Amino acid sequence: MLLVEQFPVLIVTTGVFAGYTILIAGLVNRKSCAYIFLSVVFSHLIMSLFILHHVLTVGTIHYWLGGWRPPWGIEYVVDALNAYILVIVLFLSLMAGLYAKRYEEHKLEERKHVTYFTLFQLLVAGLCGVVVTGDVFNMYVLSEIVALTAYALIASPGGRTLKASYNYLVMGSVGICFYLLGIGFLYSVTGTLNMADMRILLPPLYQNRLVFVAYALILVGFSIKMALIPLHTWLPDAHAFAPSEISAMLSGIIIEVYTYAFIRISFSVFTVDFLRLLPIFDIISWIAAIAIIYGSVLAIAQINLKRMLAYSSVSQMGYIMLGVGLSISTRSALWGGLTPALMHILNHALMKGCLFLVAGAFIYKFNAWNITDLRGLGRKMPWTCGAFVLAAISMIGVPPSVGFVTKVYLIFAFVEAGNFIFMAILLLSALLNLVYFWRVIEILYMRPGGEEGHSEHHAEHAAPGKSEEIPLFMLIPVVTLASLCMIMGIVWLTEIPIVGAIPILDNVNKLFGLGAYTP
Amino acid sequence: MLEWFVQEVFEKYNFWTAIFIILIGIYATIAKGNLLKKLIGLSIFQTGIFLFYISLGDIGSLANWGLRTATPPILWEEGVELGYVYANPLPHVLMLTGIVVSAATTGVALALVVRMYQEYGTIEEDEIMRKEMELDQR
Numbered sequence: 095m096l097l098v099e100q101f102p103v104l105i106v107t108t109g110v111f112a113g114y115t116i117l118i119a120g121l122v123n124r125k126s127c128a129y130i131f132l133s134v135v136f137s138h139l140i141m142s143l144f145i146l147h148h149v150l151t152v153g154t155i156h157y158w159l160g161g162w163r164p165p166w167g168i169e170y171v172v173d174a175l176n177a178y179i180l181v182i183v184l185f186l187s188l189m190a191g192l193y194a195k196r197y198e199e200h201k202l203e204e205r206k207h208v209t210y211f212t213l214f215q216l217l218v219a220g221l222c223g224v225v226v227t228g229d230v231f232n233m234y235v236l237s238e239i240v241a242l243t244a245y246a247l248i249a250s251p252g253g254r255t256l257k258a259s260y261n262y263l264v265m266g267s268v269g270i271c272f273y274l275l276g277i278g279f280l281y282s283v284t285g286t287l288n289m290a291d292m293r294i295l296l297p298p299l300y301q302n303r304l305v306f307v308a309y310a311l312i313l314v315g316f317s318i319k320m321a322l323i324p325l326h327t328w329l330p331d332a333h334a335f336a337p338s339e340i341s342a343m344l345s346g347i348i349i350e351v352y353t354y355a356f357i358r359i360s361f362s363v364f365t366v367d368f369l370r371l372l373p374i375f376d377i378i379s380w381i382a383a384i385a386i387i388y389g390s391v392l393a394i395a396q397i398n399l400k401r402m403l404a405y406s407s408v409s410q411m412g413y414i415m416l417g418v419g420l421s422i423s424t425r426s427a428l429w430g431g432l433t434p435a436l437m438h439i440l441n442h443a444l445m446k447g448c449l450f451l452v453a454g455a456f457i458y459k460f461n462a463w464n465i466t467d468l469r470g471l472g473r474k475m476p477w478t479c480g481a482f483v484l485a486a487i488s489m490i491g492v493p494p495s496v497g498f499v500t501k502v503y504l505i506f507a508f509v510e511a512g513n514f515i516f517m518a519i520l521l522l523s524a525l526l527n528l529v530y531f532w533r534v535i536e537i538l539y540m541r542p543g544g545e546e547g548h549s550e551h552h553a554e555h556a557a558p559g560k561s562e563e564i565p566l567f568m569l570i571p572v573v574t575l576a577s578l579c580m581i582m583g584i585v586w587l588t589e590i591p592i593v594g595a596i597p598i599l600d601n602v603n604k605l606f607g608l609g610a611y612t613p
Numbered sequence: 614m615l616e617w618f619v620q621e622v623f624e625k626y627n628f629w630t631a632i633f634i635i636l637i638g639i640y641a642t643i644a645k646g647n648l649l650k651k652l653i654g655l656s657i658f659q660t661g662i663f664l665f666y667i668s669l670g671d672i673g674s675l676a677n678w679g680l681r682t683a684t685p686p687i688l689w690e691e692g693v694e695l696g697y698v699y700a701n702p703l704p705h706v707l708m709l710t711g712i713v714v715s716a717a718t719t720g721v722a723l724a725l726v727v728r729m730y731q732e733y734g735t736i737e738e739d740e741i742m743r744k745e746m747e748l749d750q751r
Binding site: 231234235238241242245246249252253254256257259260263264267268271274275278281282 | 635639642648651652655658659662665666669704707710711714717718721722725726728729732741742745748
């Protein structure tokens with residue numbers, strides 16, 4: 095067995111182990127926690143890149159835990175889809191961790207630092223576990239690790255976050271219990287928990303009502319977790335009041351990982367043939383279209399910047415689920431299948447990660463939560479606000495940004511699926527995005543820097559002409575993510591003329607037999 | 614009619630009980646305004662799911678009318694000779710994990726409720742919302 099084939103399990107186990115190492119190391123030296131976290135996540139990122147390379151060149155990685163053969167033991171399976179999501183998870187975690195170091199030194203009491211980084215490390219390990227596992231029950235356990243650490247991290251500042259975290263806990267637990275019930279139904283008819291084994295045993299049972307109920311339960315369970323309308327009610331509060339890098343993780347990664355889990359269960363356990371028996375995916379497309387408009391309209395109504403971004407996340411999840419919903423009815427392999435959805439998972443992680451980190455920077459420096467508090471900050475924090483503008487125009491969809499690429503691919507998918515109403519919805523959504531992001535950009539740059547506005551609670555900083563930029567450790571992730579919004583856009587765009595789109599996403603479509611639908 | 618009743622209700626009574634408990638749990642989670650009662654509802658909901666899983670392991674009872682034939686999955690020579698049907702241990706083991714997860718969730722939720730009580734002086738949802746609204750207006 096090659097070393098690289100051990101990497102998936104190593105990422106999860108060393109991740110959990112590192113969590114407790116941080117806890118013990120924190121007893122000796124509090125400063126070391128952040129560095130241990132960053133070095134572990136960085137080494138995992140390198141490992142995940144090796145995994146991605148191996149999966150694309152050699153093939154799918156199977157790892158049997160404890161050497162037990164798959165139907166009995168737990169199996170970790172990494173194919174092109176997992177490897178792609180794994181790289182995104184670890185990359186955004188590294189960025190959020192870099193940012194968290196200075197942000198939490200400033201915001202959180204010192205005695206909480208050790209447990210904060212312990213929980214953060216366990217969160218990252220849990221996310222990696224959900225992504226690499228090939229066993230439905232193992233996925234349940236690891237999702238609970240993610241969920242429990244996320245509840246605690248959201249609640250870490252205290253105050254308003256407690257209620258938000260409690261709401262998320264109740265809704266998230268109900269959601270994951272629906273998933274547990276769904277896999278219980280599947281277990282009762284197939285007698286196995288392994289995804290690949292279930293895929294083989296299920297087809298004769300496709301007409302069974304029980305299998306439909308199981309799929310419905312899993313769909314509802316994951317819909318709560320990924321905040322699909324109308325089950326999104328936990329999201330705005332949790333995103334708005336959590337520490338900023340946790341908001342970025344929640345919006346950029348955690349809800350996307352549950353989208354991944356939904357895609358994995360839909361296409362790896364069930365198959366495209368099952369999904370075509372009922373109009374499930376058509377319904378998902380319409381719900382997603384409603385989510386796009388609803389999220390954007392409510393975002394316009396918000397005065398709290400992070401809350402506005404949270405509603406924007408609801409709308410962006412609509413884009414991803416619209417891509418998923420259309421994936422089984424696209425006729426050509428060139429544009430269709432899961433390509434737009436998977437593309438937007440990366441794009442949304444970059445854009446929303448950057449935007450939430452910038453919103454955190456405003457809170458860090460000026461304690462400015464509301465949009466009206468941001469007057470004239472464009473000149474005081476040129477780099478941070480420049481990053482905000484780059485990410486915001488990506489959200490609107492200005493070429494060559496990543497948001498533009500997603501919209502182009504979605505429009506091609508609409509054409510392939512023969513549905514033109516969605517195109518109108520997409521254009522309307524771009525306009526609404528323009529409205530609420532332009533409002534912020536206008537306040538940042540075009541209103542006079544209010545001496546009356548926010549200068550009273552930091553008079554000591556108010557020396558004229560002095561730049562009030564955030565520390566370098568916080569600036570690096572913000573600028574990296576913002577520039578990647580443009581660079582990845584160009585990378586995606588230059589791939590378009592090549593037949594077969596992008597190798598990773600093409601590989602995924604081939605794996606699930608998507609993109610060649612003949613009605 | 615009687616036969617249908619026996620087959621669908623009596624033979625599967627623990628599945629009916631599981632459905633009943635799950636529904637009580639979901640009702641309490643949604644309808645109660647007290648945060649602790651919500652949490653109790655959540656625990657009841659999870660317990661219903663455990664009962665459902667554990668019932669799955671009992672493969673013997675569906676074979677004979679109402680008679681429970683599956684024995685605990687302990688291998689002993691006399692039992693093999695008598696031709697006992699063993700219960701499937703896997704769902705039970707899964708639910709051990711499920712109970713641990715449920716206990717952890719309840720623990721985190723209780724910690725949050727205690728913190729909220731310290732912060733707002735109440736655990737009624739509508740009162741907390743009113744206090745948050747007052748905070749927003751200020």
